[in-house]
Structures are given as structure tokens and as C-alpha cells.
Amino acid sequence: MKNTMAGKSIILRLELLTEQIHFGQLITLITENGGDVIAIDVIQTGANWTVRDITVSASEQSQLDSIVARMKDLAGVRLVHVSDRTFLLHLGGKIEMKPKSPIQNRDDLSRVYTPDVARVCMAIHEDETNAYKLTIKRNTVAVVSDGSAVLGLGNIGPYAAMPVMEGKAMLFKQFADVDAFPICLSTQSTEEIIATIKHLAPGFGGINLEDISSPRCFEIEARLREELDIPVFHDDQHGTAVVLYAGLINALKVVGKQISEAKVVVCGIGAAGMACSNILLAAGVKELIGVDREGALVRTKEYANPHWTEYAERTNPNLRTGSLHDVIEGADVFIGLSAGGLLKRGDVERMAAKPVVFVMANPTPEIHPDEIEDIVGVVATGRSDFPNQINNVLCFPGIFRAALDCQASTINEEMKLAASAAIASVVTQQELNKLYIIPSVFNQEVVRRIREAVIRAAIQTGTARRIPREFRQTE
Ligand SMILES: NC(=O)c1ccc[n+]([C@@H]2O[C@H](COP(=O)([O-])OP(=O)(O)OC[C@H]3O[C@@H](n4cnc5c(N)ncnc54)[C@H](O)[C@@H]3O)[C@@H](O)[C@H]2O)c1
Numbered sequence: 001m002k003n004t005m006a007g008k009s010i011i012l013r014l015e016l017l018t019e020q021i022h023f024g025q026l027i028t029l030i031t032e033n034g035g036d037v038i039a040i041d042v043i044q045t046g047a048n049w050t051v052r053d054i055t056v057s058a059s060e061q062s063q064l065d066s067i068v069a070r071m072k073d074l075a076g077v078r079l080v081h082v083s084d085r086t087f088l089l090h091l092g093g094k095i096e097m098k099p100k101s102p103i104q105n106r107d108d109l110s111r112v113y114t115p116d117v118a119r120v121c122m123a124i125h126e127d128e129t130n131a132y133k134l135t136i137k138r139n140t141v142a143v144v145s146d147g148s149a150v151l152g153l154g155n156i157g158p159y160a161a162m163p164v165m166e167g168k169a170m171l172f173k174q175f176a177d178v179d180a181f182p183i184c185l186s187t188q189s190t191e192e193i194i195a196t197i198k199h200l201a202p203g204f205g206g207i208n209l210e211d212i213s214s215p216r217c218f219e220i221e222a223r224l225r226e227e228l229d230i231p232v233f234h235d236d237q238h239g240t241a242v243v244l245y246a247g248l249i250n251a252l253k254v255v256g257k258q259i260s261e262a263k264v265v266v267c268g269i270g271a272a273g274m275a276c277s278n279i280l281l282a283a284g285v286k287e288l289i290g291v292d293r294e295g296a297l298v299r300t301k302e303y304a305n306p307h308w309t310e311y312a313e314r315t316n317p318n319l320r321t322g323s324l325h326d327v328i329e330g331a332d333v334f335i336g337l338s339a340g341g342l343l344k345r346g347d348v349e350r351m352a353a354k355p356v357v358f359v360m361a362n363p364t365p366e367i368h369p370d371e372i373e374d375i376v377g378v379v380a381t382g383r384s385d386f387p388n389q390i391n392n393v394l395c396f397p398g399i400f401r402a403a404l405d406c407q408a409s410t411i412n413e414e415m416k417l418a419a420s421a422a423i424a425s426v427v428t429q430q431e432l433n434k435l436y437i438i439p440s441v442f443n444q445e446v447v448r449r450i451r452e453a454v455i456r457a458a459i460q461t462g463t464a465r466r467i468p469r470e471f472r473q474t475e
């Protein structure tokens with residue numbers, strides 16, 4: 001399994017004093033440290049100095065790191081900056097807003113803006129449901145984070161969370177043509193987050209909560225679901241659960257096990273771990289053990305986190321106690337939604353035969369798949385650079401496409417289960433194998449099937465406020 005991780009080439013901007021350093025010395029330094037010079041661009045030159053961009057690639061990040069470190073020590077060289085393709089893609093942000101039609105003359109101006117726009121405003125004032133017809137609401141989702149649990153990076157704050165939220169907005173647009181706005185809030189107060197989202201809801205057809213740490217995320221979502229009439233969906237909980245269940249349906253087929261007989265250990269009972277556990281219980285898992293920082297969650301213990309106490313009531317029927325290392329013995333399925341590096345090869349060796357190991361912490365999984373590939377039935381991660389990417393990106397574009405198209409008032413359990421089944425169904429029986437349990441996000445069937453299945457579920461459960469044309473005859 002090859003890890004083709006992005007970022008193995010960098011661009012070094014160097015200011016060189018030409019009397020002190022020869023270009024050949026730089027090339028030697030780069031090649032001696034395992035790098036290849038891909039391109040050299042002259043940016044500026046003076047009488048005895050020059051500024052150049054040198055693009056260097058290497059097979060390992062550590063080689064690039066040592067090239068950068070040694071450059072810094074060279075006399076006559078000033079390292080102006082180092083950028084890589086990933087950073088270049090982020091310069092100035094990743095998305096922009098564009099008008100749908102140009103404003104070319106006064107007539108256009110008076111229609112899109114005052115005075116004519118006033119008639120449209122009044123049409124909405126008279127009937128607020130017209131907002132779905134006459135504003136961006138029908139196709140727009142707010143991706144809202146407080147920066148408190150960004151990927152597996154933790155509480156890095158709202159500014160640092162923006163690249164992830166911009167990325168989600170890109171994915172919404174590319175995969176499902178949903179217009180999404182990244183919104184990062186400078187508060188981590190539950191009440192302030194709830195109030196802020198309620199105040200900004202009028203312009204949106206849905207709210208995608210993202211990377212808000214547990215347990216606050218549970219109350220924030222529950223209150224907003226109650227108080228708003230548009231879908232509120234905490235992606236780290238439900239998007240992850242939908243995709244996890246889709247992956248597990250297919251992984252269990254590969255290893256020939258039944259979900260009702262599988263012993264499942266979930267590590268990290270935060271936002272994602274809680275929702276994934278809930279979907280697994282609903283799907284019929286009987287022996288489910290949650291593990292977090294205090295070891296296996298068990299009802300004979302007291303927890304400061306009331307969600308863990310409630311969780312322990314519903315899980316761990318055999319009252320197993322101890323660390324992850326202790327309770328993983330004999331498990332058929334491991335699901336990691338905690339932090340990088342927590343799982344050891346020795347733990348996987350002690351699982352049942354043909355174990356299913358979903359190590360979904362981002363960006364660093366609980367164990368590197370290469371370390372266990374030879375001893376697992378199926379291994380999956382959350383990343384796009386390994387096979388079997390169990391990532392909520394497979395769910396959120398399609399589920400919101402469906403919710404917007406039928407103006408769903410909420411996204412309920414039936415809609416989520418329909419989405420899981422739709423994702424799993426994209427992989428045919430003939431295609432299914434250890435390295436292909438879940439479709440690629442680039443597979444266009446994914447959004448199409450989720451949309452269809454979820455709209456049907458919304459219509460059947462009465463949350464659809466609009467029946468899209470193609471569903472009208474058949475319902
Ligand atoms: N692949 C995906 O689609 C996907 C989706 C959501 C979250 N995730 C990943 O799952 C992880 C958790 O995300 P979240 O949103 O649930 O965050 P969270 O902060 O709500 O939950 C993380 C949980 O892991 C626990 N944890 C952390 N370190 C631990 C340790 N050493 N031992 C035991 N438990 C530990 C925490 O106590 C917490 O309960 C992150 O790495 C995130 O990137 C992946």
C-alpha cells in the first residue's frame with residue numbers, strides 16, 4: 001500500500017550573494033540530501049545578488065526538511081521562504097463568490113439592485129417561503145465551526161480552522177453543486193454559538209456544524225435542531241456515522257461476519273465516536289465497547305462527562321474494564337476516532353480472526369495502515385491517500401443536496417440510514433474486495449444515489465416541504 005502523501009515537493013525562494021555562493025554548491029547540497037531539482041526560476045537579479053525559486057522534490061519529507069535546514073546554514077544564502085504546493089493552493093484562500101449574471105448597464109443595475117429589487121423584497125416580506133425561490137437560501141449551507149476540535153488537531157481556534165472550512169465549501173460545490181460558506185466563530189460559548197447561528201440562519205437552507213468539540217457539540221446541535229426550521233447536521237457526528245456504517249456493511253461482507261455477532265471496540269467517544277456508536281447500536285451491534293482517556297467506559301464507574309455515563313448504560317454489556325489494550329482482545333472490529341498513533345500492531349494481533357480496523361483519526365490515523373496490512377481482514381482510514389477512505393466527505397455533499405432539493409426541515413435517522421445504504425450500494429458484489437469497500441468520492445454515483453435515497457426517505461417521513469419533480473409521479 002503506497003502512501004502518496006501530498007507535499008513531497010517544495011519551492012525554496014533564496015537570495016544568493018553571487019560572490020559568496022555558486023549555484024553548483026546548492027545543487028550538490030540538494031542532491032546529497034536525496035532531493036531532485038525540478039525547476040529553477042529567476043525572480044530578481046542585481047549586480048552581485050540574485051533571487052531564485054528552486055523547486056525541489058524528494059521521496060521523504062525528512063529529506064526536504066534537512067535540505068531546508070542546511071540551506072539556512074550556508075554562507076551567502078538567505079532563505080526568503082519555503083512554500084509547497086499545498087501552501088500555494090491556499091494563497092488568498094480557496095474559494096470566491098461570483099455573480100450569476102453580469103451587471104452591464106443601468107437597466108441591469110436597477111433590476112439586481114434598487115429600485116427593482118424592492119419588489120422582490122416585498123414579495124418575500126409577504127410570504128417568507130419565497131426566500132427559497134428568490135434568494136440563495138435554496139442552495140446555500142453555512143459550514144460553521146468554533147475551531148475547538150479541528151480534524152484531530154484539537155482546539156486550534158477559528159482562524160486556524162478556516163482552511164478546513166474553506167475546503168469543505170469546495171467539496172460541497174464540486175461534488176454536489178451546493179454553495180457553502182465557511183464561517184468560523186470567535187466564541188466557544190455554547191449559548192453564544194447557538195444565538196449566532198440562529199441569527200444568521202435566514203440566508204441559509206441548512207447548517208453544517210463542523211469540528212466543534214464534544215460534549216458541547218451535542219447541546220449545540222440539539223438546541224439548534226429544535227429551534228430552527230432548516231436542517232442542522234453536525235458533520236463530525238452524523239456524516240462520519242453514515243459513512244462508517246456504509247463501510248462496515250461492506251467490510252463485514254468481505255470478512256464474512258454478521259453485524260449482530262461482531263464485537264466492536266470504538267476508541268474516542270467524542271463527537272464522531274458517539275454518533276458512530278449510536279448508528280452501530282441501531283444497526284444491531286450487541287457487544288459494543290467504548291474506550292476513551294479513562295479506559296473502557298463501563299456503567300459501574302462514574303464519569304464527569306454525563307454523555308459518557310449515559311453511553312456506558314447502553315454499551316459494554318459484559319462490563320469489561322481496563323485500557324484499550326485490555327478490551328481489544330477478541331474484537332472483530334476496531335473503530336478509531338480519537339488521535340494518531342494510539343493503536344499498536346500487538347493490539348491488532350490480539351483481535352479476532354480477519355479483524356476490521358477503521359483508523360479514522362485525521363490527519364494521523366490511530367495506526368499506519370502499512371504496519372498492519374498483512375494481519376487484517378480490512379483496514380480503512382479517513383485519508384484520501386490510502387485505499388478505503390472512510391471520510392464524511394462521502395456523505396455531506398449528497399445528504400445536503402437532497403435536503404436542499406426537497407427543502408427538508410431536518411435530517412432524521414431514516415434519511416441517514418438511507419444515505420449509508422446508498423453509499424454501500426455503489427460498490428457492487430463483483431467489485432467488493434479488501435481494498436475496495438467504499439466508493440471513491442470522485443465516483444459520481446455516490447451523490448446521485450444518496451440524493452435519491454435521502455429524498456425518498458424525507459418524503460416518506462414527512463420532512464420534505466417540496467417534492468422534486470422527478471419524485472412526483474412515483475410517490
Ligand atoms: N474520517 C472521518 O470522516 C472523520 C470524521 C470525524 C472525525 N474524524 C477524526 O476523529 C477524531 C475525533 O474527532 P471528533 O470530532 O470526534 O473530536 P472530539 O474531540 O469530539 O473527540 C475525540 C475523542 O477522542 C478522545 N481521545 C483523545 N485522545 C485520546 C487518547 N489518547 N485515548 C483515548 N481517547 C482519546 C477524546 O477524549 C475525545 O473524547 C479526529 O482525529 C478527527 O479527525 C474523522
Ligand SMILES: O=C(O)C[C@H](O)C(=O)O
Nearest residue numbers: 150151152236362391392
Ligand atoms: O475533515 C475531514 O477530513 C474529516 C472530518 O470532518 C474530521 O474532522 O476529521
Ligand SMILES: [Mg+2]
Nearest residue numbers: 151210211236
Ligand atoms: Mg470534521
